[in-house]
Amino acid sequence: MADLTVLIITKNEEKNIRKCIRSLRGIAERIVVVDSFSADRTAALAKKLGADVYTHPFEDHASQLNWGLEDTNISTEWVMRVDADEELTKELTEEIRRKLPRLPERVTGVMLRRRVYFMGRWIKHGGIYPTYLLRIFRHGKAYCEQALMDEHFLLTDGESVRFSKDFIDNNTKDLGWWTNKHNWYSNKELEEHLEQQQSLKQGTTMKPRLFGGQAERKRWLKYMIYYRTPLMRRAHWYFLYRYIFRLGFLDGPEGLAFHFLQGYWYRFLVDAKIYEHEKLHSAVKKSGALEAES
Numbered sequence: 001m002a003d004l005t006v007l008i009i010t011k012n013e014e015k016n017i018r019k020c021i022r023s024l025r026g027i028a029e030r031i032v033v034v035d036s037f038s039a040d041r042t043a044a045l046a047k048k049l050g051a052d053v054y055t056h057p058f059e060d061h062a063s064q065l066n067w068g069l070e071d072t073n074i075s076t077e078w079v080m081r082v083d084a085d086e087e088l089t090k091e092l093t094e095e096i097r098r099k100l101p102r103l104p105e106r107v108t109g110v111m112l113r114r115r116v117y118f119m120g121r122w123i124k125h126g127g128i129y130p131t132y133l134l135r136i137f138r139h140g141k142a143y144c145e146q147a148l149m150d151e152h153f154l155l156t157d158g159e160s161v162r163f164s165k166d167f168i169d170n171n172t173k174d175l176g177w178w179t180n181k182h183n184w185y186s187n188k189e190l191e192e193h194l195e196q197q198q199s200l201k202q203g204t205t206m207k208p209r210l211f212g213g214q215a216e217r218k219r220w221l222k223y224m225i226y227y228r229t230p231l232m233r234r235a236h237w238y239f240l241y242r243y244i245f246r247l248g249f250l251d252g253p254e255g256l257a258f259h260f261l262q263g264y265w266y267r268f269l270v271d272a273k274i275y276e277h278e279k280l281h282s283a284v285k286k287s288g289a290l291e292a293e294s
Contacts, residue, residue, distance in 0.1 A: 002100045003077040004136075005030045008051070009064045011290070013084035014040040015172045021049040023087035027096050029076055034068040042084075062151045065144040080136045081144075081153060085171035086114075092165035099163065100136070108158025110136035117170035118258040126248030126259050132214050134160060135167070145206050148192040149185065152206055152215050182266045184290045189270045190277060191284055193227070232271045239264035 006028045010017060017033075024031060031051040035043045036058035043053050054072055058064055065081065078100060082088075088096075092112070100110070111132040116123045123129065134142070134153045142153045171178070208220035226234055239260065242248045248259040276282060 001029060002027050002097055004028045004080055004096070004100065005032055005074045005076040005078070005139075006080045006082050007032050007034070007065065007068045007072075007074075008082050008084055009034045009036070009061065009068060010038060010042050010046070010084045011036045011058065012038045012040050013042045014038075014045060016085040017042055017045050018049065019087050020082060020084050021046065021051060023089075023093070024082070027088075027093050028080070030074075032068060032072045032074070034064055034072065036064065060148060062144045062146050065151070069139075069143070074139055077138060078136055079139050079142075082135070082167075083169070085169060087168050087170065089166050089168060092163065092167055095163050095165045096136070103161065106158055107161050108138045108141040109134050109153075109155045109160035111160050111162045112136065113162070113164070113166050115166040115168050117168060119175075119254040121252065121254035123251050123255055123258055125246060125250045125255065126242040126263065127246045130166075132162060147206075148188045148195070150219075154206055179261070181290055182262070183269065186266065186269045186273055190273045193270075193274060194277075194284060231275055232268060235264050235268035235271060238267055
């Protein structure tokens, strides 16, 4: 077993929390769940499965994760962030168990490779796989950037390495929940779009860099290319890029649904809300927590 604490933030994750925690057996000394007043059995199930459950009001994902790092009495050398709808493959658990204790002191973070499932199908194309994310780090050597969307953990010092095996992102809730969540995300995306320049200037978020890591490069393409192309038209172009040029059509009917909804409908909805804000000068409301999670 690794000298590792796993940190999970939850709200109404009864349908996902079992498979998440069960996939962590044998590698973590401690599992910490920070729950934001779930209305279902999330907290009870997590406790039954051996997790230490804390309750904390939700502000945003970054604040919730940073609170979990600072206020849940973590004493292990390593910390791993896992979302409630994610699970580790057996191959990854073995890789963590074997490699983590042997990493040199200069290595303070580990990038893991995410495998996304949608409607039960592994989405392999459209630029979705592989995506590498910093998910394991030495305690006290990383923090979650204060970003409204796509928040990442950043190392304060040291360097990161990549492990070769996958973890799985497979939310088992239905499509109605998925579309509701992305409508909520679109509000956060509008907030982020309006605040991004100030955030970058203050240095509180990861800076976009074309020749940086994968996450930095994606952020550079989003801010420096995508957001500088014509409003609403860019959603068409992005979908065609993903579905045709990045071979998203090879993911079958599930892939068509995923790439259209996530790569076109969602991006178009964000642009429509930006247009509405610019035309009507409407106030931007803070998103808060996602409430409809049944």
